[in-house]
Amino acid sequence: MAKFLELDKGTEAGIRELLGQSLRNGQVKAVFALRRTTNGAVNYSLITDPQMMEEAVPLFPSMPSNAGQLLSRLTLKGPVEGPVAVVVRPCELRALVELVKREQGSLEGFLFISFTCPGVYPLKASANGEIEGKQTQYWEAVKSGKVVPEIRPTCRACEHFIPYNADITISLVGNKDVDKRCILFLNTAKGAELVKGVGGKLSEGELETAELHAHREERLAEKKSLYDQGQLSGLGMDGLIEIFSRCIGCRGCRSACPICYCNLCTFDSFDYEYEPSTYEEELKKRGGVRIPPNTIFYHLGRLTHVGISCVGCGSCTDVCPVDIPLSAIFLQVGEAVQKIFDYIPGKDVEEDVPLATFEEVELTEIEE
Amino acid sequence: MSDPKKEGEGLKGAAFSGGKSSLETVLGFLKRTLAEGCFDALLLPVKAPGGDSFPYVLVQDKALLEDRGSPLPPIMPVQGGKAVSSLTRRGKAPRKVAALMRPCEVRATIELFKLAQVDLENIFLISIDCPGVLPVKDFAADPEKGMAAFGEVLEKWGDRKVRPVCQICHRFTAPLSDDGAGMVVDLHIGLLGIEDGEVLLIPYSPAGEEILAKLDLVPAAGGDILSAWRDRANELTKKRGEERRRAQEEMKSKVRGLNNLLETFDKCINCHNCMRVCPVCYCRLCYFDSEAVKHPPDDYLRRAGDWGSIRFLPDTILFQVGRMSHMSLSCVSCGTCEDACPMDIPVAQVFSLVADEAQEYFGYLPGRSTDEPIPLATYKEEELEEVEDAPQGASSETKEKDG
Amino acid sequence: MEEDFMPRIIGFLCKWCTYAGADLAGVSRIQYPPSILPIRVMCSSRVDPLFVISSFLRGADAVLVAGCHPGDCHYQRGNYYTRRRYAVLRKIFEELGLEADRLRLSWISASEGRRFADVITDYTERIKKKGPNPVKKEVFL
Structure with a gap:
């Protein structure tokens, strides 16, 4: 009581x-x-x-x-x-x-x-x-x-x-x-x-x-x-491209995301800008390169960085000017990732973020 | 690349046809430039696989150009200036690239060149008459309806469906007269006043003339098509200029003064989308995202104590006005900021209003010339005496005189 | 055509174990397919998942992250973190229907020259069967 x-x-x-x-x-x-x-x-x-x-x-x-x-x-x-x-x-x-x-x-x-x-x-x-x-x-x-x-x-x-x-x-x-x-x-x-x-x-x-x-x-x-609606596991690269090709690169999802706290995101940094020679290589490979590059990379990358702590608040979708169903993707993928470690983000402040800790014997199934 | 020609100094144009529609003809022209080796690659909007967007793509593959190339897409998901900057920020383009953009995108490219964010060495700039674009949000909500709506826009050339700043855009074409309203571009594609299926190719630089010569196209001075284009474009420019003044007067009454500003930006959620999509806001780390605006808790509590209550985050107006002071001299009124605002704040209408006045004050026009320095990057020893010791500020006095 | 296909595998190899293991395979003249493009890192935990995603999107047919066996990390704990990050990355690939089998995590010590050759041979065979990474032809990434 x-x-x-x-x-x-x-x-x-x-x-x-x-x-x-x-x-x-x-x-x-x-x-x-x-x-x-x-x-x-x-x-x-x-x-x-x-x-x-x-x-x-x-x-x-x-x-x-x-x-x-x-x-x-x-x-x-x-x-x-x-x-x-x-x-x-x-x-x-x-x-x-x-x-x-x-x-x-x-x-x-x-x-x-x-x-x-x-x-x-x-x-x-x-x-x-x-x-x-x-x-x-x-x-x-x-x-x-x-x-x-x-x-x-x-x-x-x-x-x-x-x-x-x-x-x-x-x-x-x-x-x-x-x-x-x-x-x-x-x-x-x-x-x-x-x-x-x-x-x-x-x-x-x-x-x-x-x-x-x-x-x-x-x-x-x-x-x-x-989740059924999203059909994420059936997406594959083609599905991802279809979903994210309308992205305008405003990065609103990132600035609205409470977990994305970096002052300067790696995707805005010098590191992930293409050199002219990189454009040349990519052009040779594909016959065409989307510019600015790295749209899919950005969204996948953000998933790896914040998925573990995603609280599913929905702010990313809210600020997206082109209605990409970001929060549905982040909620579902985030939850799958969190489940690996039985982690509920934000539940207990004493509990480490799983990626900042480890157990010596675990996850052996993912090797090889 | 040289500054634009003035009317009467031999503006020449070559008619080009071959497509069922003008846009198909443009695509045909582009294909020919690629086939004849005028350029190694093209940078232009390309229809995405989902059919719901038109990102910029650097294209070499002719099939891709043919299937998906979209010389005049219904929306502006990324400002072209930003695309050129992304391509050349780290050095000149790897090969000879022709970039096809709308006039406001070309002008942004020139501003970014002056800000050392674009290398023009291997870039050939092509502009095209622009009827405006639909709000990206409307299009995303229903692409099919958007395509139909844009069909009408192309027909009427002045439809209310386009974005508010597009409705009052008076720099939607290449420079026509010697009123100083120029733009740096190599080749312009005229659509206005010309029969569907045909386009007008107008060289504005020696490089532009060279390309046409290479394609055995002979631009002629005068001629029916050229004068039809010029008449229609001149007429529309004047009309839009008047509409712009009217709309801006109206906007002014809504936003001038602190209370009006507060009301205008009341809904702002500080996502800074406007800044990130702005072609001129090129800083890697914006001041307003930096450590400089992150204060100790005591500061916030003290400010709350002073006012009884503060918005959190505070300083929305500081951001908006600060951004204006940083970029308005180079603002090309492209409207991408408003497109990206999740709260539907009329950002572009406010910013373009301020930009027009700021630019007029210095007699500066973004994108007009590559040699003309951005006013804040230069000075004269004797100028602007009127702002010294002026309690009200010189520009507000001028405005009152004007109004 | 499939016969001619030699996968390009980007390998992020820890300097202390796997890279040395690759060296040993070399000096011992153990044969393995020329599919691997090794990138030496100080520790497998230096590998930001973004490196792997980037390699994948830029057209690598497969990516290998390899380091010291658990418990043997030169920096005591690095590879434990690697394992968790890799588990997360793999899960994300699986959830989105991306080809998770183009990613691999292996522990190979400095003394395991033979094992290095075996891992590369086995991985190369698998990827050969899968064929080239279709992502390398995508324009709208």
Whole structure:
């Protein structure tokens, strides 16, 4: 049994009030959450003024950037002198954990609030302002415990929608009273400390109800159908060429990827630029060379570099101007790679990234 | 390669035909140049196997050229200047290469040459009259529909389906008159005002004349086709120029001032796609991706404390305006930035507006000449006194006068 | 035509073991097919998977990564990392339906000149049966 606090108000309002109060009484120095600007766009913000919490929309179904990437930027040069409360999605928290393992940030000083995540709409819907009109449909689906229609394909197929490392977990998926009651599971002492004095009713119960299990089954089925649709193993080189020939080389997938943290990517480096003589050789071999070269190389290479830590957040697909189904590929291949080592990226900050460690006797089947 | 000829100084053109459509004729011409050994390879857009894109390909194989060569594709997935730079950044092209591009791509190539990112030694530049391109996103969503839509664009030559910056592009053809609107190019292919199936080949450099001579094509001054092309092109240039001014005035009212700028870029997610696809933004590591913009947590918290709240990441406007200050003098209004923006921000419309004014201020036109230095890479000892001690800044005064 | 086909195999060979093993095969005059193009690396863990992908895409018929037997690494642990990276790379090839059998990881020590020749002979035969890597004709990479 786990402890949870029940506030007698809508979930988002409850969070706003809790965090506003924490700012006011100095329990936290700042809040990191989605906020609606005066012009209507929704972005992550670092909020210190309790008044400004009014503009926060921590549960808004959009992911302008993976917050793991942003929190890594915030703590790249050292941990925050917190506490700073952050409200982020499970995959964002997992991404941050992966980045911390790569020494690109710190978990120290943060108080993590996350939730059973119903998923987000594609950024496109946010670009053209469609999300506002979909809010009712979204929250109705959340209450029913069903997979929300029209959310990103990777969100539909996400089985890690329950956060791993949150101090507080907000119950959303399947919470019939999501607009009337705010239910906060207090996973750690830090979490319990934060809600002191906010009132409400403290009880004990299970976060992972039968309904959530059923929801996971539904997501797993979605994942299977996503994989079936992708037919990756049948792709081969011809299939890859077909998929990636529309790539415009903007590298948006890389900059949106929370795991791709390098300042200067090897694919932008001097090393992988062709010399004139290389062009000459390639031309002789093929009769034609795509320019700039290395499109397939870039995508395959990125898979080898980040696949092991891919959290399946879907940001790569979101920013792709030409709709390449990147996240479906990365999710599936990433998962296959992670399975070799029984690794779930972002689950446990103490667990090494598999490629940074080894066992003396293993994997003998791949030799020869 | 020399600077473009002026009207009245003997612009000559040779008619060329042979294809069922003009674009087929262009392909026929290219095939002939390859067959006659004018060039060792061609750099041009080629239809990808999926049929949904047209990447640049360095082509030597004649069958590949014939089957997939696309002299005027419906989209611009990669800016041609970037392709030429990729080919020659590390040294001159291995062989004699003819690059066929749209005018804005040729101009970007020239700017990259000045920025030492392109070697023109083995490159023969061919431009082609351009009706604009469709937004790459629309095309990717439905290539078949896109092909049909572009058919209409080619017919009407001024369709609303093309990208907003293409709709107001007034440098869609080779230089026509002596108003200084030139472009460095060896050969231009004229399509405007000419019957389908025929094209006009206009040499703009001695190298261009040589190639035509090699193919036994004799360009003539005057003639019906040349004047038909020139009349139509002149007319359209004027019309587009007016549309451009009108659209830019409108855009100006939307973006001028900090609040308007903030609103315009409100949705920006800092993916920097715009910078990466920009042909002029050639830096390997952009300042805005470098260590210089990564601050200690205290700095961010202090800034949040000062304002009550900051966007995270902050400094979106710094990036946008900073990028403008870095590249706007060489901006060729090609629109690739807007194409690549996942948030549908009108990046190219804003940037080309700023670019036009910045370029006008220095009397500079990107791509006009290989000798003319980029204004920020040169100076005069006595100039621009108006910006000294001017509290409002000289350009804003000029603008108010103009407006 | 298949008869004439001599595969080109790019071999990333660790300096301390496999490269020395190849040397030994040479000085011992053990015959093996002239298919291998050896690239000496200080340790098999120097091989970024990108080297392998690049070789494959640029038209190598096969790629061999070879180093000291597990436990014998000159740098103590290098080849353990290699093994994991290689496992990941191979999995990616398999998942995407690429020809994973054009990749190979082998441990060959400095004293195993015979084994080096055997591995090259065996690998060459297999690749001969598969034929040339079709990727070398692809334009749209």
